[in-house]
Amino acid sequence: MRSVLLDTNLLVLLIIGLYDKKIIGTHKRTKSFTEEDFDLLINHIGGYEILWVTSHCIAEVSNLLKQTHEIQAKELLNYFSEFICDKRESHIPKEVVFKNNRFVRLGVSDTGIAIKSKRVDCVFTVDFDLYNEILKLGNKVINFNHLRTEMML
Numbered sequence: 389m390r391s392v393l394l395d396t397n398l399l400v401l402l403i404i405g406l407y408d409k410k411i412i413g414t415h416k417r418t419k420s421f422t423e424e425d426f427d428l429l430i431n432h433i434g435g436y437e438i439l440w441v442t443s444h445c446i447a448e449v450s451n452l453l454k455q456t457h458e459i460q461a462k463e464l465l466n467y468f469s470e471f472i473c474d475k476r477e478s479h480i481p482k483e484v485v486f487k488n489n490r491f492v493r494l495g496v497s498d499t500g501i502a503i504k505s506k507r508v509d510c511v512f513t514v515d516f517d518l519y520n521e522i523l524k525l526g527n528k529v530i531n532f533n534h535l536r537t538e539m540m541l
Contacts, residue, residue: 394445401429402430432535442477442504443478480500513529513532516533519531
C-alpha cells in the first residue's frame with residue numbers, strides 16, 4: 389500500500405480545507421494558501437492509501453489550528469482529533485531526534501519527518517530546507533510550492 393507523509397504546514401492546510409475550504413484564506417496559518425492549493429493537495433495525495441503523521445507534527449498542528457477565534461479553534465481541534473484517529477502515527481524518540489545531525493538545521497518536527505521519509509513512499513512539504521534534506525537522503529519528496537507554480541503556468 390502506498391504511503392504519504394505531510395509536513396506540518398500541509399497537514400494544517402489539509403485539516404482546515406477538509407473542515408471548511410472557505411476559511412483557508414482567513415485562518416492565520418493558511419493565509420498563504422488558496423482553495424485551489426487545497427484542491428491541488430487533495431489531488432496529489434489522493435492516490436496514496438496510507439497517510440502517516442509523526443507525533444511531533446501532531447503536536448505542532450494542534451497548536452497551529454488554535455490560532456483563530458475561540459469557537460473556530462475548538463471546532464478545528466475537534467475535527468482534527470476525529471480525522472487523525474485512523475491515521476498511522478510514527479513516534480521517533482527524542483534521543484533519536486536530538487542526536488541526528490539535521491536537528492540543529494531543521495528542528496524537532498522536520499527532523500522527525502526526515503527520519504521517517506525512508507519508510508514512506510513520498511513526503512510532501514513546503515519547506516525548502518526539509519525538501520533539500522530528504523533529497524540528500526535519496527528519498528522521494530515533492531516540494532508542494534513547485535506544484536503550485538506549475539499550476540499557475
